[in-house]
Amino acid sequence: MEVTGINVISHRFRGKSSTLEILAKLTEETGEVAQAVLLASSAINKSASGDATKSQANLDHDVREEAVDVMLVALDLFFRHGGTEAQLGDLVFYKSKKWLKKLKEDS
Secondary structure, X not given: OOOOHHHHHHHHHEOOEOHHHHHHHHHHHHHXXXXXXXXXXXXXXXXXXXXXXXXXXXHHHHHHHHHHHHHHHHHHHHHHOOOOHHHXXXXXXXXXXXXXXXXXXXX
């Protein structure tokens, strides 16, 4: 298998962690993005030490950064289970259409 593009993520870590360890990592990263979202949307954005608050821009950056961590771990799982870049593109398109249809039905 040629290691190019985005599947290099999974190839780099292959053999270093089991699928269950990667699933645990995904759960950890999901918790981190949830925490970042809560901080970004709370009225009082103080750090754990009680220091000055972070700016909304910094809080939003934290959310984006944590969301990317979730995506990277999820991509690792996708590629570990035989996914290809072409399949990823097809599935993202297909799932996006399903989500949009559901959103239209709900509104």
